[in-house]
Amino acid sequence: MNELWKYIGENEVNEENIGDLAEFKRSQVNYRLTYFDVRTNGVRYLKTLIYNLAGRLSEENWDRLRRISGRELGRPFAVTYDGESVDLDYLRAVRDLEFIERNVDLDGARVLEIGAGYGRTCHTLMSNKDISGYTVIDLPTTMALSRKYLREVLPDEQFKKVTFISVDEIETSLGDAVFDLCINIDSLAEMDVETVRYYLSLIAGRGRHFYTNNPVGKYMDKSLDDHARGEDAIARALDAGPLTDVIDVHDNRAVREQARGFVAAYRPHDSWHCVADEWAEPFTWYWQALFRAPAARR
Numbered sequence: 001m002n003e004l005w006k007y008i009g010e011n012e013v014n015e016e017n018i019g020d021l022a023e024f025k026r027s028q029v030n031y032r033l034t035y036f037d038v039r040t041n042g043v044r045y046l047k048t049l050i051y052n053l054a055g056r057l058s059e060e061n062w063d064r065l066r067r068i069s070g071r072e073l074g075r076p077f078a079v080t081y082d083g084e085s086v087d088l089d090y091l092r093a094v095r096d097l098e099f100i101e102r103n104v105d106l107d108g109a110r111v112l113e114i115g116a117g118y119g120r121t122c123h124t125l126m127s128n129k130d131i132s133g134y135t136v137i138d139l140p141t142t143m144a145l146s147r148k149y150l151r152e153v154l155p156d157e158q159f160k161k162v163t164f165i166s167v168d169e170i171e172t173s174l175g176d177a178v179f180d181l182c183i184n185i186d187s188l189a190e191m192d193v194e195t196v197r198y199y200l201s202l203i204a205g206r207g208r209h210f211y212t213n214n215p216v217g218k219y220m221d222k223s224l225d226d227h228a229r230g231e232d233a234i235a236r237a238l239d240a241g242p243l244t245d246v247i248d249v250h251d252n253r254a255v256r257e258q259a260r261g262f263v264a265a266y267r268p269h270d271s272w273h274c275v276a277d278e279w280a281e282p283f284t285w286y287w288q289a290l291f292r293a294p295a296a297r298r
């Protein structure tokens, strides 16, 4: 036995810690035998996930990814795969674009995104397609970030095509603008139901297509994050969005069962048609759908 295993035997894998076997696979005993301590190895698991997803990325998606320069701004957790740096945000973004492109012709498109975060989707679309204008509606606080980020990563002539509209000036700033594609990723599910209704009717009134990528429901599994943001945060999250059923988000059948409700909840108007919907890999409880306005509106 070397020094390493002498230490492990004395401190980690031993009769006393093994106990009655009830929980040993979630304890230091097994973290020394088969996998890494889940509490302290978030980055390791994240990189493992990215690496595995990168290995399955299609040629078209590698091309989409390579066209996006400046992805390293902000120092994302990334892996290198076939010489290319890949992080989870853009890996998801190119796959979102792949799904959208299957159903919408984006050349010359006018795009509206509600809740853009730091702007990865805008960056991805502007770098890959001939987008004629990209409008972001967001809270002024978050928009301070997307404005700063997109100014850095987009060439001047592309950045000039991005319009930033704060939530308190939507109607006045939008004027009579209409959009070929409206996008909402991971944010309507965090808004009040009245706000969700407002945005869906805005989309129904001004859009031709709507892409949504959001959770199908809520969860209450403390083992996932030890409720690290506190119980108040849990209560706020459980209440938000159009889909508040608590489900086992790591049960594929439970997630799939919610998908019908997802498509119904995000349809901008009864007259809109759902063109495609499917699981939005990799997070288990995210679904994506693409809706199209009735022919008269197109």
Ligand SMILES: C[S@@+](CC[C@H](N)C(=O)[O-])C[C@H]1O[C@@H](n2cnc3c(N)ncnc32)[C@H](O)[C@@H]1O
Binding pocket: 114, 115, 116, 117, 118, 119, 120, 121, 137, 138, 139, 142, 143, 167, 184, 185, 186, 187, 190, 191, 195
């Ligand atoms: C979890 S982030 C997702 C960001 C981005 N879509 C992404 O996936 O990278 C949620 C976004 O919704 C925005 N948001 C929250 N409440 C909003 C509201 N009432 N109107 C518009 N955007 C809102 C946040 O500022 C943020 O940009």
